[in-house]
Each structure stands twice: as structure tokens, then as C-alpha cells.
Amino acid sequence: MAENVETIKGTSLGRDAWRRLLKNKLAVFGLVVMVIMVIAVTLGPLIIRLTTGLTADYIPSDVGSGEMVNSFPPSGRHPMGTDEAGRDLLSRVLQGGRISLMVGVISTFVSLIVGVSYGAIAGYLGGRIDNIMMRIVDIIYAIPYILIVIVLLSVFGGPNTPGWITSLAEIFGGAGNQGLAQIFLLFFALGLVSWLTMARVVRGQILSLKNQEFVMAAKATGVSTPAIIFRHLVPNALGPVIVYATLTVPSVMLTEAFLSFLGIGVQAPFASWGSLAADGIKNIAIYPWQLLFPGLTMALTLFSLNFLGDGLRDALDPQTRKF
Amino acid sequence: MLNFILRRLLIIIPMALLVVTVTWGLIRMAPGNFYISERSLPPAVEQNIREKYGLDKPWYQQYGLMMLNIVKLDFGESLRYTGQSVNEIIYRHFPYSATIGLLAYLLALFIGLGAGLLAALRQNSPFDYSSMAFAMLGLSVPNFVLGPVLVLVFSLWLFWLPPARWGGGISSVILPVITLAAIYMAYIARLTRAGMLEVMRSDYIRTARAKGLNERSVLLKHGLRGGIIPVVSFTGPALASLLAGTVVVEKVFAIPGLGNIFIQSVLNRDEPLILGIVAFLSILIMIFNLVVDISYGFLDPRIRYE
Numbered sequence: 001m002a003e004n005v006e007t008i009k010g011t012s013l014g015r016d017a018w019r020r021l022l023k024n025k026l027a028v029f030g031l032v033v034m035v036i037m038v039i040a041v042t043l044g045p046l047i048i049r050l051t052t053g054l055t056a057d058y059i060p061s062d063v064g065s066g067e068m069v070n071s072f073p074p075s076g077r078h079p080m081g082t083d084e085a086g087r088d089l090l091s092r093v094l095q096g097g098r099i100s101l102m103v104g105v106i107s108t109f110v111s112l113i114v115g116v117s118y119g120a121i122a123g124y125l126g127g128r129i130d131n132i133m134m135r136i137v138d139i140i141y142a143i144p145y146i147l148i149v150i151v152l153l154s155v156f157g158g159p160n161t162p163g164w165i166t167s168l169a170e171i172f173g174g175a176g177n178q179g180l181a182q183i184f185l186l187f188f189a190l191g192l193v194s195w196l197t198m199a200r201v202v203r204g205q206i207l208s209l210k211n212q213e214f215v216m217a218a219k220a221t222g223v224s225t226p227a228i229i230f231r232h233l234v235p236n237a238l239g240p241v242i243v244y245a246t247l248t249v250p251s252v253m254l255t256e257a258f259l260s261f262l263g264i265g266v267q268a269p270f271a272s273w274g275s276l277a278a279d280g281i282k283n284i285a286i287y288p289w290q291l292l293f294p295g296l297t298m299a300l301t302l303f304s305l306n307f308l309g310d311g312l313r314d315a316l317d318p319q320t321r322k323f
Numbered sequence: 324m325l326n327f328i329l330r331r332l333l334i335i336i337p338m339a340l341l342v343v344t345v346t347w348g349l350i351r352m353a354p355g356n357f358y359i360s361e362r363s364l365p366p367a368v369e370q371n372i373r374e375k376y377g378l379d380k381p382w383y384q385q386y387g388l389m390m391l392n393i394v395k396l397d398f399g400e401s402l403r404y405t406g407q408s409v410n411e412i413i414y415r416h417f418p419y420s421a422t423i424g425l426l427a428y429l430l431a432l433f434i435g436l437g438a439g440l441l442a443a444l445r446q447n448s449p450f451d452y453s454s455m456a457f458a459m460l461g462l463s464v465p466n467f468v469l470g471p472v473l474v475l476v477f478s479l480w481l482f483w484l485p486p487a488r489w490g491g492g493i494s495s496v497i498l499p500v501i502t503l504a505a506i507y508m509a510y511i512a513r514l515t516r517a518g519m520l521e522v523m524r525s526d527y528i529r530t531a532r533a534k535g536l537n538e539r540s541v542l543l544k545h546g547l548r549g550g551i552i553p554v555v556s557f558t559g560p561a562l563a564s565l566l567a568g569t570v571v572v573e574k575v576f577a578i579p580g581l582g583n584i585f586i587q588s589v590l591n592r593d594e595p596l597i598l599g600i601v602a603f604l605s606i607l608i609m610i611f612n613l614v615v616d617i618s619y620g621f622l623d624p625r626i627r628y629e
Contacts (some may be wrong), residue, residue, distance in 0.1 A: 141560075143338070143605065144342075144601075144605055144608050146567045148345060150585070150586070151349050151350065151597060154589045155352070156349075156353065257465050258467070258570075261465075261571065262570065262571075262586055263590075264590075277468055281467070284471045285479055291468065292472070295468030296468070298468070299464045299468060300463075302464075303460065306463055
């Protein structure tokens, strides 16, 4: 966040927005929690391994033999308790947070690319093309996409992941990494269903910008249409885009958790907050911490992201301030 | 107006068919075959199965046949629940989902509108802040966390309400409905508050006050009508996501609703059942969306239908 402030220095608008954001206590709370959360999920598992030797997959050797109970309540060594197999829940929640946040951010990024290009092109070209493009958005809007996502994931999930996604996952995680391919499938499935509102937001912005003088100047000096759209118009519409993206991340994370909860999202050996909660719900009567800790961590994250998004909206666009 | 309704009704048909086509395409693109299980069958048996479901025909004939059946609203027989038609299954399980969904949405409307209205009227009061913070909490707690926590507290610790099982009368409906309603309650409260704050500053409210109307009718007859338009437009997307919500709630509370059946059918690779449920739910949602669009006209006289 600090670099952001540096780059927008000088433009009093940006500094103004930053100051307004800092005045909003709830947004600052959200920002602080998110920064801590990101640091915790990136460094946390490493720190735990260095200090206690526990990892997300480590099963103590004295566990699993005989009829002993393997899931222990929170203690000094395991602040969040252990799961059914005796693994440290804190490590698993942090590791799961990596996946949950990654799915949220990357899917939002996919939706950003699709939505911004689509909306900007429709808005700038206008006329009949705009009309057709936005009608298509209207039509897709009315489709209960969640049904299609469920079918898509169950059909192409597991061993049936399309080849290009598997090879994309191989670039990052090495060959034969089925769990990773599933996560990449999630990026696209979730990204491709959440770009619609983004397209509408961007189109609205472009419509109000495209008749201004700087566009006319660009046209007069012979700048090509794609360059006008992506070099001149899109950067000027970024404010609402950032706000909307901040609010898309929690909603995508919620959808991912929902799918993982149903068992068609993130698959073992990977875990996300959704799949951890799904594992925990089975034992809720006896080992409630197995559900509570992943669930509450996720709720806290979504809570902070929502507040941050709201705060950003108020800060960047004082006109739509909610009084 | 009538023209508008007719045109929109006519659009629903191709759109539902489009959704079914996409779903069918996804299923057929999957490796393996939904109709023939992994076990290797004797060739003669496999041949019989292929003939029975028309799998020996070229794909465009299979597609045409499937579409024809959907248009006739005959979704065929389920593959897993043998001997039961898809229509029967939908007819049997949908009432559970509809009951919970409807009750949840009504509860959300009732409480959400009330809280939003009060928060807007007493802007910046402690009630405003606390109800909005509470609403944000409702937006952030996933329903699969909220549901089990409610069960834990009210069923397993306090023994007030049954943890699961349908059919215990009202007491068995309370927890599922609250679980499902929470997020919509939060949305509706926020939308109502924002909408009312905006409307109460508009010129027509000033006019209404200027002509001497008492505050009560300014608020309820003029303000509320404009202020709840965002809530009405939220109803469309809400219904679509209510679907996802019922899937979770039905799973958490072991309710034999359509959402549960849908997930089962997807995991069972039960093609006719998947297509039937997808078609049924898409048509339902699109009709609801149409009703929402029509109701705009009654709420806001400035909106005209082309």
C-alpha cells in the first residue's frame, strides 16, 4: 500500500482519497486486518515450522494408533487445536488462507481483464455494437450461473481437467499436480462468471469520459482506437474499477468456499477455508473448533474486505458517498 | 405494457434453451459417458443401453431429441433413481426448497426493510451504526458457518430447537430459515438505508412536504416507494443466489430439497435429472425476474415500458 501512495503523490485527488480513507475508522480496520492476514498466511506456516516443527501435513507419530482421540482442543502448542488426523489446525488454516486469498485475487483479476476490456470496448464504440454487447450481458445476467459452475466443476474437475489448464498448472507446480490444476480451473470458472457487473461499471465510466477533450485531442493526433481505449480511457476509469474489484474479491471467495464446501472446489491435498469448514462440520458436536476457527478466520477476512471496499468507494468517489 | 410482458415471456424460452444447451454441451464434452458406468459391460448390454438412450445416433440428432423433449417439458427418466421420471422428482422435492427460500426471503424483507428504514431515519444514531455493522457481519459470515454455529448453540448446547430433520413443524424450520435469510437481510437493510437517504433529499419529497403532507405519508407513500427500488432490483440476483444458499442449508440441515437433489445428480452424473433441474430453475428465475421488472412500473411512475 505504501508504494501506491508514493506513485499517486502530486495528484491531490489521490492524496485526498487516501486521507478520506484514513479518516474512515472501519476501512482502516479492514486495511490493517488484511495486511496482517496477508503477512500471516505468507509467513505464518514458515514461522510455525521453524518454532514448533509443525506443518500443515504433519501427523504426530503418537497419533492414529489404537482408539485414541486425535483431535485436541486449542492449547499452547496448537492455538487452534488439531484436526481429525491430529494435524495442527493453525497451520492448516494459514495454508488454507493462501489458497482462499489466491483464488479470490486471481479470479478477480481474470474477471477484471474480461470485464474491463468488454465494458471499455462496448462503451467506446457505442451505437449498435454497444447495444448488442450489453444485451448479451443482460442475457447472461439472467442465467442462474451457479448451476452451470457446479456442472462445469464436477464435469471438468478431478481427473477430467482440460489439458490446457493442466499444462498451465504444470508450469507453476510441476507435472502431475492434480490439486493445483483444480485450483486453476476454479480461477477461470469463477473469473468468467463475475465479470458482468465490472463490464457495466466500466462501460458507464467510459460513456461519460469519451466525449471529453483529451479523447478528442488523442483522436486528432491520430492515436489508434485500441490505444485510445486502453491507454487513455481505461486509466481514467480506474477508481470505480478498484472499488468494485475490492468488493468482488470477498464475493468470489464466498463462492469458492461454497463450492469447496460442497466438495467440488479445492480438493485434497490442498485445502481452503471452505474445505476446512466442510471437514469440520462433520464433527461439530464433539470437536467444534474444527469448524469455528476456519469459519471465523474466513468471516473476519470477508468482513475486513467488505469494509475496505466500502471505505474505498466513499474515499475515491465522494459523490456517491452514502451520506 | 402487455406488449412488454409478452415480449419478455417469449425471450424466456430461447434463453432457457440456451442454458440447457450449455449444460448439455458441458456434460457431453466430459470424458467418459454418463450413461455407461465405469464397469465394463458385455458388448450386447452396452449396445442395448446405447440404443435405449439414442446414443447410437449422431450427436446433432441426440441434441435435437433432447431439445424436443425439453420443449415438451418431458425430461425423461432419471438414470440413478430408476423408474422415476425427472418431473416426479422435481415435483416431490421442490416444495421443501420453495418453502425455505420463500420464508427466508420474506423474513429478510421484513427485518431488512425495517432496520434499513429506521437506520435511514435516525442517520448517524447509535441504532444506525450498530445495525449497519451488524449487516456487514451478516454479509461476511458464510452460511455454512452460520448454520452449524446456530445448531451448536441452539440445538446442542441449549436444546431449544432440533438440529436437523424436516417435519418437526415450525421448530424445525426456524434455524434453516434464519441461516438462509441472514445475508439477504443484511443486503436489504443496506440497500434500503442508502435508497431512503437518497430519496429523502430529492425534489419530489421537498414538494410533498411543501404541499403540507404530514411526515408519515411523506415517508410511507412517497419516500418508501422510491427508496425501495434498489431492494426490488436486488430481488432478481437474490433469487439466483438463493438457489446456492438453499443448496448449503439443505445440506447442513439434511432437508430433502431440490438443491440437495441437484448436487447429488451432478455427482451421480445423472444427465436427464441435471438437465431437468437446470431447465426448471432457469425458467423459474427468469419468470421471477420478469415479475420484478413489471413491478418497477408500479413503484416508480417515471419508468415506462417501451
